Amino acid sequence: MADLYGPEVRSRVMSRIRKTDSGPEVRLRKALYALGVRGWRLRAKLPGTPDLVFTKARVAVFVDGCFWHACPRCAIPRPRSNRRYWNPKIDRNVARDKRVGKELRALGWRVVRIWEHQIVRDPRSCAGKVLARLQLPESGSSPSRRQTASSSSAR
Numbered sequence: 001m002a003d004l005y006g007p008e009v010r011s012r013v014m015s016r017i018r019k020t021d022s023g024p025e026v027r028l029r030k031a032l033y034a035l036g037v038r039g040w041r042l043r044a045k046l047p048g049t050p051d052l053v054f055t056k057a058r059v060a061v062f063v064d065g066c067f068w069h070a071c072p073r074c075a076i077p078r079p080r081s082n083r084r085y086w087n088p089k090i091d092r093n094v095a096r097d098k099r100v101g102k103e104l105r106a107l108g109w110r111v112v113r114i115w116e117h118q119i120v121r122d123p124r125s126c127a128g129k130v131l132a133r134l135q136l137p138e139s140g141s142s143p144s145r146r147q148t149a150s151s152s153s154a155r
């Protein structure tokens with residue numbers, strides 16, 4: 001196929017393409033794969049468009065960029081120029097993250113949010129966090145519930 005753009009224009013076009021394969025997300029997927037986790041779907045149509053979705057286990061995973069989602073640990077300074085543009089944009093992201101989490105939980109989803117810096121530092125433990133969530137028993141068959149049920153019937 002012919003290259004329609006010169007390198008400069010093309011890189012500008014590319015940068016606008018949705019970051020489906022952003023670095024941290026790919027690293028997380030690789031770490032999950034290494035742990036034997038399979039069967040996620042990408043960007044399912046759910047509130048907030050989670051990055052990875054496990055439909056059967058009803059687990060939604062978000063990978064949050066530390067800058068865009070105002071990670072408190074990294075506390076990346078917002079650009080001084082154009083504050084009127086950046087501040088509301090980032091604040092909106094943070095507000096939306098909260099709202100989306102509530103919406104998903106109300107729909108019966110478990111939500112896992114992972115910061116970009118956590119994946120950069122230790123993708124394996126991030127994958128482990130997701131795996132732990134996947135292995136949680138369904139709420140209907142949790143041992144604590146069964147215990148409560150049997151102890152009440154013993155009375």
Ligand SMILES: [Zn+2]
Pocket residue numbers: 066071072073074075115116117118
């Ligand atoms: Zn961070």
